[in-house]
Amino acid sequence: MVGSYIQGFAVEDFVYVGGALDWLTPFTILTGLGLMTGYALLGATWLILKSEGHVQEWAYRITPALLVAVLVVFAVISLWTPFVDPLVWARWFDNIQLIWVLPALALTCAVWLWSAVRRRSEGQPFIATLGMFIFTYLGLVASKWPVIVPPNYTIWDAASAPESQLFLLIGMLFVIPIVLAYTTWTYWVFRGKVKVGEGYH
Numbered sequence: 001m002v003g004s005y006i007q008g009f010a011v012e013d014f015v016y017v018g019g020a021l022d023w024l025t026p027f028t029i030l031t032g033l034g035l036m037t038g039y040a041l042l043g044a045t046w047l048i049l050k051s052e053g054h055v056q057e058w059a060y061r062i063t064p065a066l067l068v069a070v071l072v073v074f075a076v077i078s079l080w081t082p083f084v085d086p087l088v089w090a091r092w093f094d095n096i097q098l099i100w101v102l103p104a105l106a107l108t109c110a111v112w113l114w115s116a117v118r119r120r121s122e123g124q125p126f127i128a129t130l131g132m133f134i135f136t137y138l139g140l141v142a143s144k145w146p147v148i149v150p151p152n153y154t155i156w157d158a159a160s161a162p163e164s165q166l167f168l169l170i171g172m173l174f175v176i177p178i179v180l181a182y183t184t185w186t187y188w189v190f191r192g193k194v195k196v197g198e199g200y201h
Contacts, residue, residue, distance in 0.1 A: 002031050006081055006088070006140070027077075027084055034073035038133065041066040045113070045125040051194050056122075063117050063125060071110060074136065078103070081143070088143045102139035106132050 006027070044066055047059035082088050091099060109131035116124035146154040159165070 002035060002140070006031070006085060006144075027080060030073060030080075031077055034070065034077060037066060037069045037073060041070055042126075042129050042133070045129045048117075049122055049126045055194075060117060060120065064114065067110060067113055067117075070132075074106075085144075087147065091143050091145075099139075099142060102135050102142060106135035106139065109135065 001023075041063065044059045044063045048056055048063065051059065109128045113125050113128035113132070116128055146156070148155040148158055160168075
């Protein structure tokens with residue numbers, strides 16, 4: 001999905017004219033593999049945070065390899081993306097001083113993650129991985145902004161009527177506090193580490 005979003009869709013007069021498998025390209029496959037590897041990295045650093053013993057040691061061992069794989073795939077995608085979308089080319093190289101802050105921050109998080117794993121830190125690898133994801137996704141948004149729906153719908157074109165947005169806002173004022181309270185309670189219940197030998201059986 002992310003790869004298809006970057007490369008765009010075949011559209012004429014706001015009607016999709018592509019085939020059923022237009023999304024299946026080398027670029028989208030590589031993007032999908034990169035995201036899968038990234039989520040594996042996120043899971044490994046979560047295991048470092050929430051486990052101990054042999055499970056944690058295994059997570060420590062695989063994290064550097066996953067990090068290298070993610071960086072390699074993301075580097076290839078980053079080099080490929082400007083050639084897939086002319087808008088991205090223009091955005092990257094017309095605003096080179098500003099747009100490259102986000103990749104630099106993502107790389108800083110990668111270095112932090114590598115260092116934290118070598119020091120056997122437990123919480124920092126997960127936070128650094130989250131930072132990598134946040135800055136990478138912000139870079140994607142900054143590269144396409146304000147086009148939010150390919151090929152050329154801006155966020156304002158795709159927005160619903162102000163009346164609908166007001167209705168949703170009123171609903172969110174009631175729902176979001178409940179969701180935040182439930183999420184906080186869930187994290188409190190599952191706080192701490194999973195001990196070796198413990199389980200539900």
